Amino acid sequence: xxxxxxxxxxxxxxxxxxxxxxxxxxxxxxxxxxxxxxxxxxxxxxxxxxxxxxxxxxxxxxxxxxxxxxxxxxxxxxxxxxxxxxxxxxxxxxxxxxxxxxxxxxxxxxxxxxxxxxxxxxxxxxxxxxxxxxxxxxxxxxxxxxxxxxxxxxxxxxxxxxxxxxxxxxxxxxxxxxxxxxxxxxxxxxxxxxxxxxxxxxxxxxxxxxxxxxxxxxxxxxxxxxxxxxxxxxxxxxxxxxxxxxxxxxxxxxxxxxxxxxxxxxxxxxxxxxxxxxxxxxxxxxxxxxxxxxxxxxxxxxxxxxxxxxxxxxxxxxxxxxxxxxxxxxxxxxxxxxxxxxxxxxxxxxxxxxxxxxxxxxxxxxxxxxxxxxxxxxxxxxxxxxxxxxxxxxxxxxxxxxxxxxxxxxxxxxxxxxxxxxxxxxxxxxxxxxxxxxxxxxxxxxxxxxxxxxxxxxxxxxxxxxxxxxxxxxxxxxxxxxxxxxxxxxxxxxxxxxxxxxxxxxxxxxxxxxxxxxxxx
Amino acid sequence: xxxxxxxxxxxxxxxxxxxxxxxxxxxxxxxxxxxxxxxxxxxxxxxxxxxxxxxxxxxxxxxxxxxxxxxxxxxxxxxxxxxxxxxxxxxxxxxxxxxxxxxxxxxxxxxxxxxxxxxxxxxxxxxxxxxxxxxxxxxxxxxxxxxxxxxxxxxxxxxxxxxxxxxxxxxxxxxxxxxxxxxxxxxxxxxxxxxxxxxxxxxxxxxxxxxxxxxxxxxxxxxxxxxxxxxxxxxxxxxxxxxxxxxxxxxxxxxxxxxxxxxxxxxxxxxxxxxxxxxxxxxxxxxxxxxx
Numbered sequence: 107x108x109x110x111x112x113x114x115x116x117x118x119x120x121x122x123x124x125x126x127x128x129x130x131x132x133x134x135x136x137x138x139x140x141x142x143x144x145x146x147x148x149x150x151x152x153x154x155x156x157x158x159x160x161x162x163x164x165x166x167x168x169x170x171x172x173x174x175x176x177x178x179x180x181x182x183x184x185x186x187x188x189x190x191x192x193x194x195x196x197x198x199x200x201x202x203x204x205x206x207x208x209x210x211x212x213x214x215x216x217x218x219x220x221x222x223x224x225x226x227x228x229x230x231x232x233x234x235x236x237x238x239x240x241x242x243x244x245x246x247x248x249x250x251x252x253x254x255x256x257x258x259x260x261x262x263x264x265x266x267x268x269x270x271x272x273x274x275x276x277x278x279x280x281x282x283x284x285x286x287x288x289x290x291x292x293x294x295x296x297x298x299x300x301x302x303x304x305x306x307x308x309x310x311x312x313x314x315x316x317x318x319x320x321x322x323x324x325x326x327x328x329x330x331x332x333x334x335x336x337x338x339x340x341x342x343x344x345x346x347x348x349x350x351x352x353x354x355x356x357x358x359x360x361x362x363x364x365x366x367x368x369x370x371x372x373x374x375x376x377x378x379x380x381x382x383x384x385x386x387x388x389x390x391x392x393x394x395x396x397x398x399x400x401x402x403x404x405x406x407x408x409x410x411x412x413x414x415x416x417x418x419x420x421x422x423x424x425x426x427x428x429x430x431x432x433x434x435x436x437x438x439x440x441x442x443x444x445x446x447x448x449x450x451x452x453x454x455x456x457x458x459x460x461x462x463x464x465x466x467x468x469x470x471x472x473x474x475x476x477x478x479x480x481x482x483x484x485x486x487x488x489x490x491x492x493x494x495x496x497x498x499x500x501x502x503x504x505x506x507x508x509x510x511x512x513x514x515x516x517x518x519x520x521x522x523x524x525x526x527x528x529x530x531x532x533x534x535x536x537x538x539x540x541x542x543x544x545x546x547x548x549x550x551x552x553x554x555x556x557x558x559x560x561x562x563x564x565x566x567x568x569x570x571x572x573x574x575x576x577x578x579x580x581x582x583x584x585x586x587x588x589x590x591x592x593x594x595x596x597x598x599x600x601x602x603x604x605x606x607x608x609x610x611x612x613x614x615x616x617x618x619x620x621x622x623x624x625x626x627x
Numbered sequence: 628x629x630x631x632x633x634x635x636x637x638x639x640x641x642x643x644x645x646x647x648x649x650x651x652x653x654x655x656x657x658x659x660x661x662x663x664x665x666x667x668x669x670x671x672x673x674x675x676x677x678x679x680x681x682x683x684x685x686x687x688x689x690x691x692x693x694x695x696x697x698x699x700x701x702x703x704x705x706x707x708x709x710x711x712x713x714x715x716x717x718x719x720x721x722x723x724x725x726x727x728x729x730x731x732x733x734x735x736x737x738x739x740x741x742x743x744x745x746x747x748x749x750x751x752x753x754x755x756x757x758x759x760x761x762x763x764x765x766x767x768x769x770x771x772x773x774x775x776x777x778x779x780x781x782x783x784x785x786x787x788x789x790x791x792x793x794x795x796x797x798x799x800x801x802x803x804x805x806x807x808x809x810x811x812x813x814x815x816x817x818x819x820x821x822x823x824x825x826x827x828x829x830x831x832x833x834x835x836x837x838x839x840x841x842x843x844x845x846x847x848x849x850x851x852x853x854x855x856x857x858x859x860x861x862x863x864x865x866x867x868x869x870x871x872x873x874x875x876x877x878x879x880x881x882x883x884x885x886x887x888x889x890x891x892x893x894x895x896x897x898x899x900x901x902x903x904x905x906x907x908x909x910x911x912x913x914x915x916x917x918x919x
Contacts, residue, residue, distance in 0.1 A: 121904075125903065126902075128902070128904060129902050564874070565878065565879075566874050566875055566876060566877050567871060567873075567876055567877065567878055567881060568874045570871075570898035570901075572878065573871060573881060573898065576878060577881055577882055577885065579881070579885055579895065579896045580894075580895040580896065581895065581896050581897075581898055582714065582715045582718055582868065582895035582896060582897050583711035583712070583714045583715045583898070584897075585707075585708055585711045585712070585740075585744065585747075585897060585898065585900065586707045586708055586711070586900075586902075586903050587900050587901060587902050587903060588697050588699075588708045588743070590694060590695055590696075590697050591691070591694050591695065592695070
């Protein structure tokens with residue numbers, strides 16, 4: 107349980123601080139001596155160093171960035187010092203520095219060289235001092251060496267950067283050139299393909315499709331129309347044939363033979379009626395039978411006459427015109443129309459077939475054109491894309507060529523030494539006097555601070571007020587420390603010793619300081 | 628009655644002139660004895676004075692020896708140490724109200740200066756010519772007053788408790804300070820703790836209390852937190868004083884120690900060994916000890 111000294115008045119605390127300091131005077135003196143001696147030793151060993159610095163101006167753009175827009179990412183500002191560090195601490199530059207700045211005088215072994223390089227790296231700091239400025243700082247006890255090393259840093263950094271840059275631009279050019287060639291080959295290939303397609307597919311040209319579609323439409327219209335016409339003609343034919351079947355081919359004129367036959371029939375009828383009422387012997391009947399007999403004879407005669415005439419005509423090759431026959435005119439007219447209709451149907455059928463054939467060929471052609479057109483579009487697209495890229499690359503190649511040439515002639519430098527390294531004349535860092543003063547101040551203050559800290563954290567009771575206030579116990583009396591004569595003697599001897607020790611320390615410090623000062627002069 | 632009152636007044640005024648602080652019987656004390664004694668007669672007082680004057684004394688210690696033993700001397704008028712012990716004495720006298728009283732001095736931690744406080748408290752009592760003090764070293768494991776003890780080195784408390792036929796007078800020794808007697812711890816080692824609870828111990832305490840009027844028994848006890856004997860003695864005594872050393876005991880330790888003694892017996896705390904600045908040291912050495 108820590109006792110919070112807040113319950114105690116500040117003046118009591120301060121008084122207690124003095125009391126405690128006096129109580130622990132041995133510790134205070136020991137701390138004082140220790141700090142001073144350590145400070146003097148540190149001041150002697152950690153000698154002042156010389157800092158030489160150089161500032162390098164770095165252009166924002168790198169060479170490939172404008173060439174390959176969007177392809178490369180711009181270098182970050184914060185990364186720049188890191189990159190510079192990478193370049194500077196590369197084995198090429200470090201080895202060069204080792205040689206040029208006079209580190210390799212004793213012809214050190216590889217291990218020693220490695221150690222030296224590590225040491226140089228440790229003493230080098232690379233800083234971003236501005237958006238485009240890199241500061242390289244090098245610290246050394248030897249001002250000449252500090253200057254040389256820093257100078258070499260800047261020189262080598264520049265040459266290395268230029269080398270890198272020209273390499274970079276050359277590589278960029280080579281890359282673009284390679285791409286150009288590649289695209290050129292591609293373009294030629296596509297062109298060739300396109301040519302072949304055109305030669306094999308004459309129809310394959312823009313607009314063919316629409317034309318073919320029009321023709322197909324026309325043909326289909328024709329087919330429809332022809333089919334209708336054929337149907338019409340067939341109906342006409344059917345009706346004509348129907349009419350024709352009802353008409354006699356020849357009409358028979360009333361001949362004598364016919365007249366006689368008619369008379370016979372008349373008389374026969376009359377005879378039949380009379381027979382119903384009379385006997386055969388009835389005069390009228392007899393007369394009638396005679397009359398019929400006569401008529402029959404006349405008919406037979408007539409028939410014989412006609413047959414003879416026909417036979418004679420046939421024998422003498424003469425045309426015999428039966429005077430009883432005569433051609434039917436209506437029949438003839440119908441027959442004619444029927445013929446015409448049949449001819450018409452045949453014509454139309456032929457035309458229909460022909461049109462259908464045409465349609466088929468037209469459809470085939472359309473199919474062919476479709477396939478060709480797809481390939482054509484593909485080839486054309488390839489061709490156009492390749493052509494665009496090729497043209498773009500050609501342009502870029504020219505840019506790259508210019509950049510490359512610029513770099514070759516060291517015209518496009520993006521690095522330059524902004525502030526060259528200078529020979530440091532005055533050492534920087536903490537001087538010997540700083541160390542001595544620091545030792546004196548720290549040696550006096552820190553033991554007291556330690557006592558204050560101890561007073562704060564030590565839970566043991568140092569104030570009688572705490573006992574009465576916090577523990578509610580009556581404090582009868584506060585007995586001060588009673589010093590016996592022996593103690594007085596001891597403490598005064600101790601005090602004298604401490605004074606001697608402090609004086610000796612001060613003497614040591616001042617002697618060393620004086621020596622150091624004289625050495626410097 | 629008026630005679631007695633006069634005598635009492637006289638005695639008080641004498642005491643106050645010696646102590647430097649006026650006595651007030653109504654002064655509230657943290658722990659008081661059970662009944663105030665009002666019937667102290669003048670005869671009794673004169674008798675006590677006579678008996679005190681008859682006390683056999685050892686060759687007195689010189690001022691140099693006293694300083695060597697770290698004992699408060701009457702010449703240390705300016706010293707805070709002397710005043711502090713006188714203050715404690717006055718408070719005890721007030722609490723005792725004229726009766727003999729046994730005071731236990733124990734510490735929170737070892738090496739707290741408990742023996743120093745006990746001795747100087749006893750000396751403070753002895754400075755008053757009307758009072759005698761008996762210092763008993765009950766810290767048998769770490770006897771403290773062997774330097775003070777007379778040249779013959781007689782038997783002590785340990786011998787008294789271990790031996791059956793040793794009279795109480797035999798272990799009470801003069802030490803060269805007027806009106807101060809000492810019961811040393813004795814040379815016998817490994818005394819059983821149970822002796823403090825025996826009838827013999829109680830008998831010794833009673834006998835001591837009755838030997839002289841106005842006798843104050845100061846018991847130097849071992850640290851209360853580490854030794855059970857201290858608690859046993861705390862039960863046996865009238866008042867207990869807890870010595871808190873500067874910068875050695877934590878608040879928790881003090882609280883535990885006060886609880887171990889108990890609020891009935893705990894008279895108060897003496898804050899011991901408060902260091903002072905060197906200027907005081909030089910002044911002290913110039914003004915006082917150099918003169919010796």
